[in-house]
Amino acid sequence: MNLLVCATEYYPHGFGIANVAHRVVERLKVKGVSCTVCSPTGPDITTGSRRLIRELAVGGLLHYWTGVARLPGADEYDAIWMHNPLFPGMSPFPHGVATIHSTYLNKYCQGMSPQRYYRLASAIERRSLARTARVNRFTAVSETVDADLRAIGLDPSRIALIPNGVDTGCFSPGEGREELRRNLDIPGGHTVLIFLGRMSEVKQPERLVETFSHLHRLQPDTTLVMAGGGDRLDATRACARDLGIDEAVRFLGTVDSDETPELYRVADCFVMASRSEGSPLALLEAFSTGLPAIVSPIQPLCFVEDQGIGRVVDFDQPEAAAESMATYIDSDLRRAGERARTYVTER
Structure with a gap:
């Protein structure tokens, strides 16, 4: 054919x-x-x-x-x-x-x-x-x-x-998290949130960083990893710098797709603040790797709470969103990640 x-x-x-x-x-x-x-x-x-x-x-x-x-x-x-x-x-x-x-x-x-x-x-x-x-x-x-x-x-x-699919063999939980974190200069014992995608208006990366700044004040032992390029990358870097949290945010820029399975394994939780989505592949990849997710309250993403594999927060209310995120990351993220993995492999 x-x-x-x-x-x-x-x-x-x-x-x-x-x-x-x-x-x-x-x-x-x-x-x-x-x-x-x-x-x-x-x-x-x-x-x-x-x-x-x-x-x-x-x-x-x-x-x-x-x-x-x-x-x-x-x-x-x-x-x-x-x-x-x-x-x-x-x-x-x-x-x-x-x-x-x-x-x-x-x-x-x-x-x-x-x-x-x-x-x-x-x-x-x-x-x-x-x-x-x-x-x-x-x-x-x-x-x-x-x-x-x-x-x-x-x-x-x-x-x-026909929903998007994900290679559950490639995107799977793995070993070596601590070494991967050391390579990114992430302090030991930190809870790591990761966003992977295009830095564009629809993804609201600056609003995500603003919300994380409030979370970081509530829980200083947190790090945000942001991987991806796009027309809002420079503005998002500047936002982190202006908010005084640039040392708590790791901007990786565009990453090769061969590196993304390992990159997800660095994190404890996936996060996205999108205004509009279809079926985000990065979210499915994160689930497959065993990560729960914190997402915005739009219809394609709200299922995460129904399935017990994430938390929905309103990023348009950064302080309230941060408080909800702080409560969630204090919960059993590992168990939620196991459910996320099961959700992808059995759907």
Whole structure:
């Protein structure tokens, strides 16, 4: 089977979509599927521009998908796997499947700013996906994304819910935590929280650091590890410095995906303050490694309390969130981490 994979980011140049696509592609290759990847950085076909996507956002995405629509030889592939497609016109690939990881509609409904931009982007998204749905079927990575697609107006019979998966053999509890912590200059006996992902507005890294500053005052024997690059990285570093907690926060920048399984093992608990999510791969990887999670109160994440594998806090109320976090990390994190591991391996 010959498969064309189209994504606006691909490993090692990206985060969520990039890593999901890459890991599935590697598995497919093992099973004998011939995969050709098309993204702004290749590795097989290059179209679009990372710079335009970074600077123009939805305009850069439209530019990329215009390039995809013009690719020669698409009929040579048995199937085309499209990640968050945003064609300006009709989908040119009747043998394509579209996987939706998140929607502009959700970001707009969550009140993300600037509201005018997200209102415009969600309108463009609605028009594009409605046209794509005339030709292609969709998969949604979470119930939230499924609901978003229905709200956009897609026929439910053309949507399949297929959650993101995780390699539970690769992401698993392991030995050597103390040595790993020494390598990061983390004091002995500290409770370590970790965030791994894109430092972008939607992830609210500065709000996470602000909340951690309150937690650190309540419990000085805590360290926050933040791994990932993005346009808010410098501002987040400055935030930690201005709050006087830069010595308690370890900024690792972009890390290679081969290093992430070991990195999760450094921590006692995963943390994310996102305003909007689909089905975050990093959260599943953390669970698989045996970490519970502290998350923001958005619908795709609230299940952690129902499952007994985490705590939901409102990062828009940093002091109250910190108090709740302090209470939670004083609980039996190891037992919660075991339940988190079971949740992933048995789902």
